[in-house]
Amino acid sequence: MKRPDGDRIGTTLALTPAPLGFAQAFLSRLNFSFLLIMIVGVGLGALILIPLGLLILNSFRDVTIGEIGFGLDKFTLQNYFEAYGDPYTYTMLFNTFLFACGSMAVSFILGGTMAYLVERTDAPFRRYAYGLMLVPLIMPNIINGIAWILLLSPRIGMLNQLTSWFGLGRPFNPNNLWAMSWVEGISISPLAFLMLGAALKQMDPALEDAAATAGASPLRVLRKITLPVVLPAIGGVAVIQFVRGLEGFEVPLLLGLEKGYVVFSTSIWLAIRMTFPPKYGLAFAYGATIILLAGFALILYQRMMSRTERFTVVTGKAYRARTVELGRWRTVAVGFMLFYLLAGIGLPFFTLLWASVQHIYRAPSWAALQQLTLEHYTGLFERQDAIIMLQNTVILITVSTVVIMVLSLIISWVVLRVKSSGAKIIDAISFLPQAMPAIVMGLGFMIIFLSFRNPIYGSVWILVIAYSIRFLPLGTRFTHAGLVQIHKELEEAAQVCGGNTWLVFRRVLFPLLTPTLVGGGLFVAILSIKVLSMAALLWTPKSIILAVHIWQTWEEGNFAQVGALSVLLMVLIGALTVVAHKLTRGDRWMAG
Amino acid sequence: MLRIRELLKTYKTTSLSGVPAVAGVSVELRQGEFYTLLGASGCGKTTTLRCVAGLEKPDAGEIFIGDTLIYSSERKISLPTHKRHVGMVFQSYAVWPHMNVFENLAFPLIAKGGLSPQAVREKVREALKLVQLNGYEDRPAPFLSGGQQQRVALARALIYEPSVLLLDEPLSNLDAKLRSDMRFELKQLTRRLNLTTLYVTHDQLEALSLSDRIAVMNRGVILQEGTPQEIYRLPANSFVANFIGSGMNMLEATVVAAGDSRVQLESRWGPFECIRPTVDFVHGDKALIGIRPESFEVCVGGHAHEGSSNTVEARVEVATFTGDGLEFQALADSKLIRGRTNPWINLEIGQQIYLHCPPERCLLLSSAESFKG
Numbered sequence: 001m002k003r004p005d006g007d008r009i010g011t012t013l014a015l016t017p018a019p020l021g022f023a024q025a026f027l028s029r030l031n032f033s034f035l036l037i038m039i040v041g042v043g044l045g046a047l048i049l050i051p052l053g054l055l056i057l058n059s060f061r062d063v064t065i066g067e068i069g070f071g072l073d074k075f076t077l078q079n080y081f082e083a084y085g086d087p088y089t090y091t092m093l094f095n096t097f098l099f100a101c102g103s104m105a106v107s108f109i110l111g112g113t114m115a116y117l118v119e120r121t122d123a124p125f126r127r128y129a130y131g132l133m134l135v136p137l138i139m140p141n142i143i144n145g146i147a148w149i150l151l152l153s154p155r156i157g158m159l160n161q162l163t164s165w166f167g168l169g170r171p172f173n174p175n176n177l178w179a180m181s182w183v184e185g186i187s188i189s190p191l192a193f194l195m196l197g198a199a200l201k202q203m204d205p206a207l208e209d210a211a212a213t214a215g216a217s218p219l220r221v222l223r224k225i226t227l228p229v230v231l232p233a234i235g236g237v238a239v240i241q242f243v244r245g246l247e248g249f250e251v252p253l254l255l256g257l258e259k260g261y262v263v264f265s266t267s268i269w270l271a272i273r274m275t276f277p278p279k280y281g282l283a284f285a286y287g288a289t290i291i292l293l294a295g296f297a298l299i300l301y302q303r304m305m306s307r308t309e310r311f312t313v314v315t316g317k318a319y320r321a322r323t324v325e326l327g328r329w330r331t332v333a334v335g336f337m338l339f340y341l342l343a344g345i346g347l348p349f350f351t352l353l354w355a356s357v358q359h360i361y362r363a364p365s366w367a368a369l370q371q372l373t374l375e376h377y378t379g380l381f382e383r384q385d386a387i388i389m390l391q392n393t394v395i396l397i398t399v400s401t402v403v404i405m406v407l408s409l410i411i412s413w414v415v416l417r418v419k420s421s422g423a424k425i426i427d428a429i430s431f432l433p434q435a436m437p438a439i440v441m442g443l444g445f446m447i448i449f450l451s452f453r454n455p456i457y458g459s460v461w462i463l464v465i466a467y468s469i470r471f472l473p474l475g476t477r478f479t480h481a482g483l484v485q486i487h488k489e490l491e492e493a494a495q496v497c498g499g500n501t502w503l504v505f506r507r508v509l510f511p512l513l514t515p516t517l518v519g520g521g522l523f524v525a526i527l528s529i530k531v532l533s534m535a536a537l538l539w540t541p542k543s544i545i546l547a548v549h550i551w552q553t554w555e556e557g558n559f560a561q562v563g564a565l566s567v568l569l570m571v572l573i574g575a576l577t578v579v580a581h582k583l584t585r586g587d588r589w590m591a592g
Numbered sequence: 593m594l595r596i597r598e599l600l601k602t603y604k605t606t607s608l609s610g611v612p613a614v615a616g617v618s619v620e621l622r623q624g625e626f627y628t629l630l631g632a633s634g635c636g637k638t639t640t641l642r643c644v645a646g647l648e649k650p651d652a653g654e655i656f657i658g659d660t661l662i663y664s665s666e667r668k669i670s671l672p673t674h675k676r677h678v679g680m681v682f683q684s685y686a687v688w689p690h691m692n693v694f695e696n697l698a699f700p701l702i703a704k705g706g707l708s709p710q711a712v713r714e715k716v717r718e719a720l721k722l723v724q725l726n727g728y729e730d731r732p733a734p735f736l737s738g739g740q741q742q743r744v745a746l747a748r749a750l751i752y753e754p755s756v757l758l759l760d761e762p763l764s765n766l767d768a769k770l771r772s773d774m775r776f777e778l779k780q781l782t783r784r785l786n787l788t789t790l791y792v793t794h795d796q797l798e799a800l801s802l803s804d805r806i807a808v809m810n811r812g813v814i815l816q817e818g819t820p821q822e823i824y825r826l827p828a829n830s831f832v833a834n835f836i837g838s839g840m841n842m843l844e845a846t847v848v849a850a851g852d853s854r855v856q857l858e859s860r861w862g863p864f865e866c867i868r869p870t871v872d873f874v875h876g877d878k879a880l881i882g883i884r885p886e887s888f889e890v891c892v893g894g895h896a897h898e899g900s901s902n903t904v905e906a907r908v909e910v911a912t913f914t915g916d917g918l919e920f921q922a923l924a925d926s927k928l929i930r931g932r933t934n935p936w937i938n939l940e941i942g943q944q945i946y947l948h949c950p951p952e953r954c955l956l957l958s959s960a961e962s963f964k965g
Binding site: 204210212 | 678
């Protein structure tokens, strides 16, 4: 989440001659860039801060559905008493904590090991690790969750079937915190891999070499030099992974609810969608608590990152770090990578593929193999609601992606090119939705559109708005990186030739940034299409989208159709990822 | 004190044959000697140094420190880095950022063990005094300037009195002013402590001004070893001649007579007399005469050297005043000569001048050699 810092020397304001009157000075500042800052700043502030602010405000009010919104009356602490007077809440908190820590631990073990293998050893195939680590990132959690239920289920689970063949009984069960942490941990492990890998890569190998020449044994070097230097980065990753665990919705929904393992995100959903009448006040109190937790985590993260930057004093020639020769451990390393390949994509994909070609779901067997069918693929779109679902999904993804990329480009330009204290604030605000769990943003927008009569609530457009804001930081990550690479003098040359700001934007920046915008846009689409939590809170039969559709089909027990949908979606996402990766030529999709 | 014999190190590359980074390097450092490996990047000098430190593993050869064999491919001996008792200063200084100055300096003492906390404190204080950083103990490493980091790195390498000090381009990250100051200090310090030092650099000025002996390296082999004066005055081949100094003039010539101490040649610029080098020349051999720009004596008006050997008549084409000198280019028999003289001479464009180069400044090189950059 580190922002590349661009060259911030201003051009437009610096040329103003000194002895101008105040009014004149004010007018001369009213140029395009200044207006842009004002518009972007105020607009962005409103779109991001109002939902969060309203959520906090309404958590302190005792309101029924017609009164939710901007009112400044009926203040009460009742919602918090209700939430924190109930022992159930503490169980929920404890579950959330265990789930977040568990998935963080899994992601550290998987991602951290991979990062070490790639950066510090001579493990074979380590060059393909980046491609491999991309897979769990783009894999929708809803699909992953379903696949792992099919794998671990005591009755029909493939893994249990396998172990029972070997006479080991049926040890696996998807409905517990272990399994939940495992599934969530796999999907967030790429983040740990990328951030820990970057920390190892940024570290000057001479720091380790210097300790060795000073007489420290390899173990002492690892303990006293490598680990302490990488420690802030490890802390930063831990905080981020914890927030991701806090945000996780699909896995607790699919795996946890059955046996009552409720976490923050699912308890908000339960209070609003599964309780009648909905307990809005309770949901708001939970939501406000999450904002507090996430805000605290954000501050902690910034602290740690500023420490890491202080640690990376990169000077001198960069030797490649000495690689640890694995020797006979190479087999173990390859085994680990194979294991990751299986857990990350192999097993889930095979399971869903298998489910999709069965008439009615059966565990793999010779008999089942002889009755394969493609009926679920052909029958996918015969359902009446499938057409609406497709329409909605296409509208949601295209509109929100375009909005995100346009806004991102403007934000990045303002942040990186216009010298102004306002620009820094815009940068910070635009980053905020990333730090907030999606369900909280969804809750905030729900409040806005409940507060007045409008046709948006209940339509797909509320999702478009919520998605556009929630995934905005993903877009700015790409446009920031793209814009930094375009030297400012290219723009200045066009200005000197007489082009005004708009012309420069249109004829110089935009053409140069097209690959970034298209590739980044594709990644934004891929990473946002898979998110269920906001839609789960806001959907109606009229505004159903793909993620909800898969989930509903699963709830109906139609495993085969879920399999077919998932396989198609995974193939589509895989193809788009390849295109997007080619266009952006980088690993900036790490935002997760 | 340090003996390297027939060191060989080949990096595995994707191509079929590996590229030898170090191809049979042998050097021997005397106690207290300042020895420099000089060469362009990729010549194998850093690899050699890192092999001595144990940070790279050679493919073949032997390395002794004192009487201790620390590496031998034949006897399969390879002492790990932390047991070699060498001190090393890295190009990036590698001052540990999570420690303050005291902790950085104390680290090697604690790693080696056997000292009381009081003794450690005392040694750190002394080491800091040595590099003129008295009282900097509590300063966190990220708050040190480049020059201070360099001093800390040096103090950290000296504090445990290593048998050999290894310096890997330690001055290259400093700005020009600081670099010349540090060069001076480094020379004084190594002399005063009688340190055996192996120094790696691509900067000939550093090499010439610091070293007792220099080894010029190219493509993994040592081309010439000698004192700074020998390297400068009697380069063994045209690569060394071109690498040291700048703008060497190369003149093709034919040997007409080879005496015991002198060689007579004939060239397009007339007759030349040179000191006889180690390489043998006989009558009729083609040779190259290398003349450094600063070797010429410039005669403006007089005819002191007119008609005598080792003298070129030329016409000034370009003259550039650089403050500490006057650089010029002159045309003689349609061949350009680069020259350099003192700033008190005035040269006009088009002016006829005589350039004289005494025999001891004419470097006689075999033209058959194919050392080219």
